[in-house]
Amino acid sequence: MVPAARGGSSPAAMRHLLSVNDLGSEGLKEMMRIADFFVEISTRPIPKVPALRGKTVACAFFEGSTRTRLSFEAAAKRLSADIMSFGASGSSMSKGESLKDTVTTIESLGADVIVVRHASAGVASQVASWVSIPVVNAGDGWHEHPTQALLDCYTIRQALGAESFQGLKVVMVGDLMHSRVARSNVLALSAMGARVNLVAPRTLWPVSLDGWPVEGITCDLDPLLEKADLVYLLRLQTERGAGRLLPSLREYAAMYQLTARRAAMMPKDSLIMHPGPVNRGVEMSSEVAEMPGALVGSQVANGVVVRMAVLYQLLVGGEGVGVLDPTAPDVAPAPAALRSAGVHHGAPGPSDTSSDSTPSTRSTPRTPSTRRSAGA
Amino acid sequence: MPDVLLRGGCVVDANGDRLADVLVRGSEVSAVGKGLLAPQGALVLDVDGCTVSPGLVDLHAHLREPGAEESECVETGTRAAALGGYTAVVVMPNTDPPIDSASMVREMHELRSKSLVEMAVAGAITVGRRGEALAPIGEMASLGVTIFTDDGAGVQDGGLLRAAMEYATGIGVTIAEHCEDASLAAGGAMHEGGWSSVLGLPGAPAVAEEVMVARDLALARVAGARLHLMHLSTAGSIDLVRRARADGVQATAEVSPHHLSLTDEALVSYDTNLKMSPPLRSGGDVDALRAGLVDGVVDAIATDHAPHPAESKEVPFIDAANGVLGLETALALALTMLAGTGAGRRAGRPPGRRSGAGAPACDGPPSSADRLTTYRGAAPASRALSIREVLAVMSWNPARIASLGNTQGGPIVPGAPANICVFDASSSWVVDPARFASRSRNTPFGGWDLTGKVVHTICAGEPVVLYGEAQR
Numbered sequence: 001m002v003p004a005a006r007g008g009s010s011p012a013a014m015r016h017l018l019s020v021n022d023l024g025s026e027g028l029k030e031m032m033r034i035a036d037f038f039v040e041i042s043t044r045p046i047p048k049v050p051a052l053r054g055k056t057v058a059c060a061f062f063e064g065s066t067r068t069r070l071s072f073e074a075a076a077k078r079l080s081a082d083i084m085s086f087g088a089s090g091s092s093m094s095k096g097e098s099l100k101d102t103v104t105t106i107e108s109l110g111a112d113v114i115v116v117r118h119a120s121a122g123v124a125s126q127v128a129s130w131v132s133i134p135v136v137n138a139g140d141g142w143h144e145h146p147t148q149a150l151l152d153c154y155t156i157r158q159a160l161g162a163e164s165f166q167g168l169k170v171v172m173v174g175d176l177m178h179s180r181v182a183r184s185n186v187l188a189l190s191a192m193g194a195r196v197n198l199v200a201p202r203t204l205w206p207v208s209l210d211g212w213p214v215e216g217i218t219c220d221l222d223p224l225l226e227k228a229d230l231v232y233l234l235r236l237q238t239e240r241g242a243g244r245l246l247p248s249l250r251e252y253a254a255m256y257q258l259t260a261r262r263a264a265m266m267p268k269d270s271l272i273m274h275p276g277p278v279n280r281g282v283e284m285s286s287e288v289a290e291m292p293g294a295l296v297g298s299q300v301a302n303g304v305v306v307r308m309a310v311l312y313q314l315l316v317g318g319e320g321v322g323v324l325d326p327t328a329p330d331v332a333p334a335p336a337a338l339r340s341a342g343v344h345h346g347a348p349g350p351s352d353t354s355s356d357s358t359p360s361t362r363s364t365p366r367t368p369s370t371r372r373s374a375g376a
Numbered sequence: 377m378p379d380v381l382l383r384g385g386c387v388v389d390a391n392g393d394r395l396a397d398v399l400v401r402g403s404e405v406s407a408v409g410k411g412l413l414a415p416q417g418a419l420v421l422d423v424d425g426c427t428v429s430p431g432l433v434d435l436h437a438h439l440r441e442p443g444a445e446e447s448e449c450v451e452t453g454t455r456a457a458a459l460g461g462y463t464a465v466v467v468m469p470n471t472d473p474p475i476d477s478a479s480m481v482r483e484m485h486e487l488r489s490k491s492l493v494e495m496a497v498a499g500a501i502t503v504g505r506r507g508e509a510l511a512p513i514g515e516m517a518s519l520g521v522t523i524f525t526d527d528g529a530g531v532q533d534g535g536l537l538r539a540a541m542e543y544a545t546g547i548g549v550t551i552a553e554h555c556e557d558a559s560l561a562a563g564g565a566m567h568e569g570g571w572s573s574v575l576g577l578p579g580a581p582a583v584a585e586e587v588m589v590a591r592d593l594a595l596a597r598v599a600g601a602r603l604h605l606m607h608l609s610t611a612g613s614i615d616l617v618r619r620a621r622a623d624g625v626q627a628t629a630e631v632s633p634h635h636l637s638l639t640d641e642a643l644v645s646y647d648t649n650l651k652m653s654p655p656l657r658s659g660g661d662v663d664a665l666r667a668g669l670v671d672g673v674v675d676a677i678a679t680d681h682a683p684h685p686a687e688s689k690e691v692p693f694i695d696a697a698n699g700v701l702g703l704e705t706a707l708a709l710a711l712t713m714l715a716g717t718g719a720g721r722r723a724g725r726p727p728g729r730r731s732g733a734g735a736p737a738c739d740g741p742p743s744s745a746d747r748l749t750t751y752r753g754a755a756p757a758s759r760a761l762s763i764r765e766v767l768a769v770m771s772w773n774p775a776r777i778a779s780l781g782n783t784q785g786g787p788i789v790p791g792a793p794a795n796i797c798v799f800d801a802s803s804s805w806v807v808d809p810a811r812f813a814s815r816s817r818n819t820p821f822g823g824w825d826l827t828g829k830v831v832h833t834i835c836a837g838e839p840v841v842l843y844g845e846a847q848r
Contacts, residue, residue, distance in 0.1 A: 100690035120692030121576035122646030129645075130690075141694070143576025183576060207579055210570030 014317075016128045016135045017310055020146045020184045025191040029163060032154050034309040034317075035302075041078060042305060052081035055315050058111035060086045060103065060127075061138070063119040067276065067300060068138050068147070072115050075307035081315075084111055099123065100130050107131045113314055116140070121180075134314040142178050148275055149184035151306045153192055155299050156230065159271055166193035171224045173199045173256055174234030174283060176206050176217075181275045182234055186212050197224055201252070203245040221256055225265040233258055233274045233283040249282055258284040263291060271295055377402065377838055381414045382798060385423035388764050389430050389787040390772050398428055400794040403837035407790055419839065423798050426831055429767050430785045431463025431493075431795035432707060433774040435552075435630055436527070436606060436678035438699070439465070441487060443472025448683035448815045453703070454491040455813040455848075456681070458840040460703040461830040463795035464494040464775070464784045469505070470528040476500035478515040485519070492840045492848065493833075494795070496778055498523045501540045501551060507531050510540055517547050522779040525552035527606060530588050532558050534595065541601035550777070552604040553592050555613070556654065560584035565694045567640040567655040575643060577693065580655055582610040589613045593620040593627055604777055605629045607680050609654040611664030618673045628777050630678040631665045633709040634700050638662075638820065648689040648696035649820040652682070669714065669769060670759055676774040677766075679706045683816030701819045704812050709821070710770060711801055711828030716760035763801055771797075783836075798832040805829050813846060 014022055023031060041049055057076040061069050064087075076083050086106065106114060113134045116124045121141030128135040139145040156165060170189055176182045176198055189196050190213040198205075198217040205217060218224070225231070238249060246252050258272065272284070272294040280286045288294060380400040387396045387408065397412040398405060414420045439453035450467075457465050467484070469475035475484060475497060484497045499516040503509045505526045513524055524544060530553050531537040537551075544551050561584035566572050568579025589605060593616060596603035608614060608629050617629050640656045650656060668674035682699025689696050775785025783793045804827045809817040833841035840847050 098687045098690045099692055118692060120694040122693045125646045126648075126693065141576050142578070180576060206573045207568050208570040208573040211574035 014313065016124075016137075017146050017314065018124045018128060018135065018137045019144050020149050020187040020191070023146070023150075023188075023191075025193075028150065028153055028188055028191060031150060031306065031309050031313060032157055034313060035154055035305040038078070038305040038308040038312075041308075047078050048080055049078065050080045051312055052076070052079035052315055054082075055079075055112040056082040056084055056110055057311060058084040058086065058106045058109075058114045059138075060106060060114055061117040062087075062099075062123070063117050063139070065117050065139070067303065068117060068145075071300075071303035072136075072138060072147075072307050072311075074304045075311055078304070079308055079311060081112075081311065084109065099126070103127045103130055107133055113311060136310060136314065139180055141180065142183070143180050144184045144187075145180040145275075146184050146188075147303070147307055147310055148181050149188035150310070151299060151303045152185055152232075152273060152275070153188050154302045154306050155273065155295050156189075156192075156271065158298065158302070159295060164193045165189060168192075168194040168229050169227050170194045170196045170230045170232060171199060171221070171228040172196060172232045172234065173221060173258070175204045175236050175240060176200045176234070177204045178237065178240070179234045183212075185232060186214055190214070194230075199224060199256070201246060201255070204240070222262065222265065225262055226267070228266050228270055230271040230273065231258060231266065233272070233278075235275060235277070236279060236282055238279060238282070253282050257282060258288050260285060260287050263288050263293075269293065273299060276300065379406075379415050379418035380794075380834060380837070380839055381412060381418050381420045382423045382428050382796070382832070383412070383414075383420055385426045385428035385798060387428045387788050388767055390768070390785075391787040391789075393764060396428075398788055398796070400796070400834060400837050403794055405788055405790055405792045405794050405796075408788055421798070421832060421842075423831065425802070426798050426800045427763060428788065429797050429799075430771045430775075430788060431797045431833065431835065432461045432767075432770045433772075433778065433780060433784050434462050434465045434679050434681065434703065434706070435523075435604075435676055435774045435778055436468065436632075437465040437681040437703065438468045438470065438683065439681075440683055441471065442483070446815070447685050447688075449490070450487045450495065451490040451492075452813060452815045453681070453683070454493045454495060455846045456701075456703040458492045458833045458835065459813050459830060459844070459846055460679075460705070461707045461797035461799055461833055462493055462703060463797065463833065463835045464496060464778075464780055465703075466496045466498050466523060466774075466778050468527045469498050469500040469525065474500050474505050475516075476503055476505065476511040478512060478519060481516050481519045481521055492846070493835050494780070494783060496523075496780060497521055498525050498527070498552065500524065501526045501531055502536065505529065507533055507536065510536070510543060513540070513543055513549065514547055517549050521549070523550045523552050523604065523777075525554065525604075525606065527552070527554045529558065530554045530556050530592075534591055537592065538595045538599060541595055541599035541603070545599055545601045550602040550604050550779075551596075552606055553588070554606050554653075555585050555588035555592060555608070556580070557584045557588050560587065561653075564655065565651065566643050567657045569640060569658055571640045571643055575646070577643070580653070582612055582657065582661070585610050585654055586612040586616065589616050593617070593625055596620075596627060597623070597625045601626065603627045607632045607635065607654060607678065608665070608668075608674070609635045609657050609661060611661045614664045614668040614673055618668070618671075621673065628675045628773075629668070629673065630676040630774070630777075631668070631674050632680045633677060633702055633706045633713075634680075634820070636662060636665055636669075636677070637709050637713050642820070646693050647820060648691070648693055649700060649818050651689075651693060651696045651698055652680070652700050653698040666714065669761060669765075675769065676777060677706065677710055677769045678774065679703050681814075682818075683814055684818045685816060686818075689818055699818065701809075701812065701814055701816060704814065705807060705819065705821050705824075705826065707766075707770065707797075707799060707830060708805070708807075708826035708828040710761075710766050711763070712826045714761045715763055715766050715801070715828075794834055794837040796832075796834040797830065798834075799828060799830045801828050803827070803829040 115136045117138040121143035124137035196214045382398040399407040440448040499521040561580040564580025568581040572579035679702025681702040684697040772785035809822045
């Protein structure tokens with residue numbers, strides 16, 4: 001048996017973000033608490049803090065992307081990092097340079113972290129084995145897209161107003177076999193306590209459910225809708241409708257599109273999500289996309305803050321996540337940077353990064369706990 | 377060439393095991409027995425504690441010459457072979473240009489002058505290995521080619537393969553197949569199963585191999601052909617061969633050292649040195665391959681030595697070249713993994729957990745450094761092989777399949793050609809790819825602690841390897 005989920009390490013110990021399993025449930029929660037701090041920053045007239053001033057974030061997007069790339073770049077800019085941007089076309093990759101040479105060059109140029117997107121599964125892991133700086137997986141083939149799962153969890157947490165998704169019934173619909181979003185979200189949602197069911201035509205099922213911590217998988221969407229607290233629709237690459245795996249997009253839409261009729265079968269206040277961009281008329285109808293429970297817009301907006309949290313955590317988080325907490329002992333230089341930007345902090349304390357902070361006693365929502373996860 | 381006296385070793389060949397000295401004069405064995413006296417000027421090698429066996433024969437080596445000499449050439453590849461205890465290799469025809477004509481066979485025969493061991497050439501079944509028209513099998517056979525394959529791919533067109541088998545049967549040569557249905561394996565980068573699902577890599581299903589094995593066995597029955605099935609990797613394939621042979625089909629089968637040693641679980645590292653075709657399979661498949669060796673359904677271990685330069689491997693996994701080096705590690709892997717002489721693990725690290733039959737175990741998170749999974753086998757049917765059984769599948773069986781029986785694999789008796797391998801079955805060593813004689817380094821076994829080390833290799837009476845060092 002393949003283990004359902006690899007145990008996550010404490011984010012303070014996290015070296016790379018390659019898979020949702022690098023975070024685990026504690027890591028996911030902690031990362032979301034860090035993101036809470038950046039929400040406030042993002043609403044300022046000048047949404048910028050010097051937390052990563054002097055650091056360089058390399059965005060190596062070997063595969064085309066609009067929202068993920070812009071979102072990472074915006075996150076880096078709001079943290080005052082320099083950005084080194086890279087796309088495969090027009091680079092020496094098209095002259096036949098090997099992937100290893102390309103990424104080691106990026107490291108040599110002074111990058112402090114590499115954000116990697118690639119059409120081939122495993123590239124982020126391969127890059128991590130070749131460089132000595134942290135690597136963020138921004139999507140690798142059919143494998144994983146951990147920051148998408150993180151932003152989706154953040155969006156759900158916002159909508160629910162709850163730290164845990166215990167008992168949340170999620171129905172994920174669509175191209176499960178070829179979806180990195182599905183894989184990362186199944187891992188993340190189940191780690192957060194949700195109960196996930198999968199729906200797809202048989203040809204788009206994962207080869208095996210080993211490593212997919214789900215309740216079940218079926219070809220029949222409608223019976224699941226009446227108990228679904230959240231329906232997560234996956235994007236269908238339209239070329240899948242070309243006849244090899246699906247007879248037609250029309251047939252797919254007839255069986256799996258979330259229409260107003262199907263949405264009406266769901267409980268009141270249920271949520272609808274989609275990683276975008278939506279193929280209206282395929283995964284969901286236009287009227288469903290406009291419904292109040294559809295969170296597509298907030299998913300995009302939350303992308304920036306969770307990616308700020310990821311970059312912050314990987315570049316300065318090793319000094320302790322407590323640094324972002326107003327009640328935690330002061331730790332230089334990151335908190336100083338945040339403080340100077342107006343982030344509230346408590347009284348400075350001794351800068352002892354090795355000692356555990358005392359548990360937070362505050363009850364206000366959106367406040368990170370100072371308790372670090374054990375067993376770093 | 378001086379006479380060579382191998383003193384004090386244990387001679388193991390198809391006739392049995394016995395303590396005896398072996399005297400080599402010229403290109404032949406001149407005497408075998410206890411207390412042989414060294415002729416004047418003879419090279420006397422003390423091989424006390426070592427096994428003295430017929431040289432190993434590899435049915436499946438890619439030496440890349442001509443066309444890809446940056447990866448390997450006849451000289452470096454056969455040096456690697458000699459260091460691995462081989463005295464003969466069959467080179468595959470997927471060179472550039474491919475070996476699909478009499479003139480290419482002649483060109484290859486000219487390269488024999490650079491070879492340290494006996495080099496037999498396999499010819500292509502179809503012109504350009506394109507699977508469209510028969511290559512001049514008869515002309516190539518008249519130059520001594522006895523085995524034909526489009527290795528790298530199977531012949532997809534069943535009608536054409538049937539014709540090839542019938543034609544080959546008329547001439548008395550063997551058709552060898554790389555069994556993989558291209559439409560079923562399309563795009564596959566690893567074994568299709570739980571691990572491909574976890575890793576998000578497109579899978580090549582076991583059935584892609586098995587449908588072609590089944591088709592080829594059925595065709596061989598119709599054509600009355602001699603069929604050799606290369607690098608079988610699945611339990612289903614072994615089962616098909618077992619049943620067809622019981623039914624009288626003239627089929628032989630080989631497996632590779634890596635398919636006997638590793639499972640698809642190792643791919644969690646995305647290490648491109650683990651990318652090969654056919655891919656690493658499940659634990660249950662490994663059990664079946666081992667059981668096939670035990671009960672004789674599998675005739676041979678063949679390396680599928682497939683050198684690639686670093687730039688073909690330092691790329692995304694899906695784009696990485698298929699193949700793994702084999703010649704310099706095959707005997708030690710076989711002895712370690714099959715004969716139970718050692719654990720077979722990365723040096724300095726504790727052995728991993730034992731895997732359950734048919735299910736790979738996970739020893740830890742994929743982010744851990746020690747993730748290469750050695751398969752240690754758990755099938756009750758499996759048992760350790762004796763050293764002689766290992767030699768059977770690495771020396772005399774492959775010699776017979778490649779029709780090299782006149783010079784290779786025969787018992788060590790006076791008058792026999794002196795193709796001899798001397799190894800210490802209990803000596804352990806750590807695989808260091810930087811020290812390979814091969815021009816390439818693409819092995820997943822770097823750092824592995826293996827038991828069984830080749831000491832001397834004698835080819836046609838010439839000591840080409842002495843004390844583990846190539847002599848030319």
